[in-house]
Amino acid sequence: MILKVALSIGLLLYAISTFLYLYRILKGPTTSDKVIALDSTGMNLVAIVALLSILYDTDAYLDVILLIALLAFIGTVSFAKFVEKGKVIDRERDN
Amino acid sequence: MKTNNVLLRNVTKVVAFIIFLFSLHLFFAGHYNPGGGFVAGLTSAGAITLTLLAYDIKTVQGMLHMNTIMLTAFGLLIAFCTGMIGIFSGKPFLTHKFGDVVLPILGKTALHTATLFDLGIYLVVVGVTLTIIQTIGESD
Numbered sequence: 001m002i003l004k005v006a007l008s009i010g011l012l013l014y015a016i017s018t019f020l021y022l023y024r025i026l027k028g029p030t031t032s033d034k035v036i037a038l039d040s041t042g043m044n045l046v047a048i049v050a051l052l053s054i055l056y057d058t059d060a061y062l063d064v065i066l067l068i069a070l071l072a073f074i075g076t077v078s079f080a081k082f083v084e085k086g087k088v089i090d091r092e093r094d095n
Numbered sequence: 096m097k098t099n100n101v102l103l104r105n106v107t108k109v110v111a112f113i114i115f116l117f118s119l120h121l122f123f124a125g126h127y128n129p130g131g132g133f134v135a136g137l138t139s140a141g142a143i144t145l146t147l148l149a150y151d152i153k154t155v156q157g158m159l160h161m162n163t164i165m166l167t168a169f170g171l172l173i174a175f176c177t178g179m180i181g182i183f184s185g186k187p188f189l190t191h192k193f194g195d196v197v198l199p200i201l202g203k204t205a206l207h208t209a210t211l212f213d214l215g216i217y218l219v220v221v222g223v224t225l226t227i228i229q230t231i232g233e234s235d
Contacts, residue, residue, distance in 0.1 A: 060129050063121060067138065070114055074145050077103065081148055084098065089232035090151035 007055045011048060018044045035079045042072030100149065107149035114142035122217060123210075132213035136220025143221075144228060152232055163225040170218025177212040 021044065024037040046068050053061035078088050118138035125131030147155050181190030193207040 063124075063129055066117060067134070070110075070117070070138070070141060073110070074141055074148070077145065077148050089147050089228070091233060092153050093151050 004055070007051050010051050011055075014044050014048050014051070018048075031083055035076060035083065038079075039072055039076040042068055042075075046072075104149045107145055111142045111145050114138060114145065118142065122213065125213060126207065126209070132216030133220055136217045137224065139217070140221050140224035140228075143225060147228065147232070152229060163222045163229065165222075167219050167222030167226065170215045170220075170222060172215075173218065174212050174215030177208055177215065180208055 018041055021037045021041045025034050028034040028037060046065050049061050049064050049068065053059065082088050118135045121130035121138060122132060122135035125135070143155065178189040180192060181188055184192070191208045193205070195203050196206045198204050
């Protein structure tokens with residue numbers, strides 16, 4: 001019972017946090033703000049999936065956690081490279 | 096301005112191995128747990144994509160030494176031959192076999208030919224994803 005209450009409070013806080021990140025994604029003055037907000041949204045999703053897997057009492061979602069974290073990392077790296085260089089994948093080494 | 100992304104390259108050297116091991120775990124867990132050939136192939140392609148982001152297409156092709164289109168064809172061939180096992184043993188197409196096999200190091204192991212079919216799916220997914228990414232990356 002107390003576990004369910006605590007998990008519900010945690011999920012509510014993470015939902016509020018994700019909505020605040022959504023505001024930053026929509027209103028961010030620069031592209032970098034939006035990219036960082038997207039990356040943090042991914043980390044919030046990791047936490048939400050972890051709390052849900054405790055709530056549903058299953059370990060079937062634990063692979064999803066690692067997968068979301070890896071995809072958020074790769075996505076953020078590619079966005080960062082696009083912001084810095086203008087293209088995501090180089091054809092030849094230039095340094 | 097010349098940038099030196101030494102941080103990204105050193106992180107990639109560690110993280111790409113972790114992603115690849117995770118994809119192997121997903122591949123072999125697919126029979127009893129969430130996972131399987133499709134998501135394992137996508138995760139392996141993600142590891143190679145991260146290497147592509149940190150380096151460039153020519154370096155990664157020099158690391159891998161493989162033609163991604165031939166990889167796709169090889170995966171399709173494996174999946175088709177796995178289906179032919181059923182026909183040659185007098186059963187319908189794609190009938191799978193399973194049983195305990197004594198392997199040299201591992202001992203008595205329960206094996207299933209559905210794993211070979213999954214290996215075909217894995218190779219097709221890796222090949223198609225890398226072909227798409229490299230083709231888009233090469234065109235200017």
